[in-house]
Amino acid sequence: MSNNQLKNLIIKIFVKHKLKKLHATICAKAILNAELVGAPSHGLSRLKMYCERISKKVINPRPKIKIKNISKSISMIDANNSIGFVAADMGIKKTIKNARETGIGLVGIKNSGHYGLSGYYVEQAVKNNLIAFAFTNAPPAIAPYGGKKSVFGTNPICFGSPSNNKAPFILDTSMSLINRGKIRIAEKLNKKIPKGVALDKYGKPTTNAKEALSGVQLPIAEFRGSGLAWMVDILSGVFVGSNHSGKVKDPFDDFSGPQNIGHLFIAFKDNIFVKNYKRDIKKNIRRIKNTPSLKNQNIFYPGEQKYLREKINSRKKIKIPKNIKIDLNSLLLG
Amino acid sequence: MSNNQLKNLIIKIFVKHKLKKLHATICAKAILNAELVGAPSHGLSRLKMYCERISKKVINPRPKIKIKNISKSISMIDANNSIGFVAADMGIKKTIKNARETGIGLVGIKNSGHYGLSGYYVEQAVKNNLIAFAFTNAPPAIAPYGGKKSVFGTNPICFGSPSNNKAPFILDTSMSLINRGKIRIAEKLNKKIPKGVALDKYGKPTTNAKEALSGVQLPIAEFRGSGLAWMVDILSGVFVGSNHSGKVKDPFDDFSGPQNIGHLFIAFKDNIFVKNYKRDIKKNIRRIKNTPSLKNQNIFYPGEQKYLREKINSRKKIKIPKNIKIDLNSLLLG
DSSP: OOHHHHHHHHHHHHHHTTOOHHHHHHHHHHHHHHHHTTOGGGTGGGHHHHHHHHHTTSSOSSOOOEEEESSSSEEEEEOTTOOHHHHHHHHHHHHHHHHHHHSEEEEEEEEEOOOSOHHHHHHHHHTTTEEEEEEEOOSSOBOOTTBSSOOBOOOOEEEEEOOSSSSOEEEEEOSBSSOHHHHHHHHHTTOBOOTTSEEOTTSOBOOBHHHHHHSEEOBTTTHHHHHHHHHHHIIIIITTTSOOTTOSOOTTTOOSSOOOEEEEEEEEETTSSOSOHHHHHHHHHHHHHTSOBSSSOOOOOTTHHHHHHHHHHHTSOOOOOHHHHHHHHHHHHO | OOHHHHHHHHHHHHHHTTOOHHHHHHHHHHHHHHHHTTOGGGTGGGHHHHHHHHHTTSSOSSOOOEEEESSSSEEEEEOTTOOHHHHHHHHHHHHHHHHHHHSEEEEEEEEEOOOSOHHHHHHHHHTTTEEEEEEEOOSSOBOOTTBSSOOBOOOOEEEEEOOSSSSOEEEEEOSBSSOHHHHHHHHHTTOBOOTTSEEOTTSOBOOBHHHHHHSEEOBTTTHHHHHHHHHHHIIIIITTTSOOTTOSOOTTTOOSSOOOEEEEEEEEETTSSOSOHHHHHHHHHHHHHTSOBSSSOOOOOTTHHHHHHHHHHHTSOOOOOHHHHHHHHHHHHO
16 A cells, blocks of 8 residues: 555545544644654544544544634634644644744644644744644643652653754654653563653652553653743643643543643744844754764754665555554444 | 842953953852842853953953844844843843834843853843843753763743733743752762652662763743743854753863854833733732632742842851852952
8 A cells, every 4th residue: 555545545444434534634644754764652542532532522523623713823712622633733734824923923722633744834924934843732641850659741842943954843852751652662572661761650760661661750850851841831731721630631542522732832033133044944954963873873953764664664665553553443344 | 248249259360351441340249149039050160261251262251242133123133142131131122122122032042151040030020110031052961861871951941921010020931950060069969869860870769969060950830831841942042042951061171262242132112011910910929929829828920039038148248168269269369
């Protein structure tokens, strides 16, 4: 199956689950992108979950999404429990419009769901000559510093800027010491996880993947990472009026109601303060990449390696694991 | 000497170094605040350096600071090589004004210098019911991930929000694994620094403080912390038109010209998206602080401990180390 055929298949599955063709296409593109940039944990592996949430009526397949313009720069979106991709697509487009027109755009989104990779949205803003942030909250995975129970999601901070190089500068970093996907893989392969990245459910450090999954992950940089995760909980939770402080439901195993995830996008024109931002950022990146390196290794800027992976993967067919093929078939049958 | 007398002494010293009384007062307040919140590395210990930079004409004591309003939300400040405190004070006041009037404020500052603690400015915005960010660059201290030469400053990310508790929520975190001040203290006491936080000038890991000071500090969380430091270099350097990518001069030992540090402030009204932000943030903080803890310890939110320190310290006289007393006397004599 070619990647285009795969995209059409995903669209078909979503349409079968009552999404409009336009919305299904938005979702399919985002899912395919996650596979191409090398983040399969945000790709096809979540398709079944999205469909299950639609079937169980905790994702609204035909949402009435409301946009309220608070000013020419600031807008609020109530996503009406839409699938996250659709709400975020609308949100980033609105952010781009506001920022292109007034220099700065701020858009808050509530009543949304998991939207895939933050970088996917920030990249759209960057392609419009904007510097942009995306914040989103997520179901509990990280304990606050000093705690032994998960409260914060992996709560990524995503920042992007035009780079005047082929790959845009896109930093998309979660606040956990290790990706949850990596722990899941270690569990499947019966391998240990590194010391100091997780606690078991009794609050004891563990290198056992299974124990870590039922316990908590630790934030990067102790009090500092915990503080950054808290910041993201405030920005995309409290500030926009979505769930926060541990109340976001896990999309995989909690069907008791919608997630009510929140997102916050901020963007500003790259050239509001300087004449030639493109020239300056190119110089910045060149100088830093030329820093003497430790082991004759390349110094990469954020987004560079993802761009290279996407380029290589786009020329190949996406490899679909067996269990996901089975999912796709059963989802098609509905 | 009472803290008020100390403040007047600092004002006197700055006036002797040609600052206007108003500007000297702004500086004295910020320096005193650093002492009170327990950050003496950003307090009196820098007074001699500031005065030396004025005497050597790399800080302009009588700057013609220009404010350009790009829109009602966005302003640009050219600080004309003023002392950082004065530029940042003007910058945060302008940010507050823009945000209070339009919901959002974005202010870039170039041709500035070291401004002390970011939290000091963010707190002013928070007291005006704003959620705020401050970014500033700094002289090279951190190597990019994979590099063995310093390029990024400690490049703090500062974020604040009203908390509806006594202490405002203020996260002010540098991107280095260890504070440079702590390495300096270890050097003086002939103590080792922890493993893995710094490299010597040949790029080898070191626990020797002296070697670390002539080598590089490592960022938090490897590639992620390096990326965050890079983000701050872009936001407060490239974007606002100040020095960046390793070109910010060290204020203590490079008098070959002004620092041309940049700052970026972003603020938005806390209640643009929700009706009762104060109630919601209080609930957020209460829930997270109530997370079961590891060792019956308190879970603090960012800014809480600093607030407690400031409260305690404000009731006492600031202890002035001998060498700084000598500095103060010699600066008074001019």
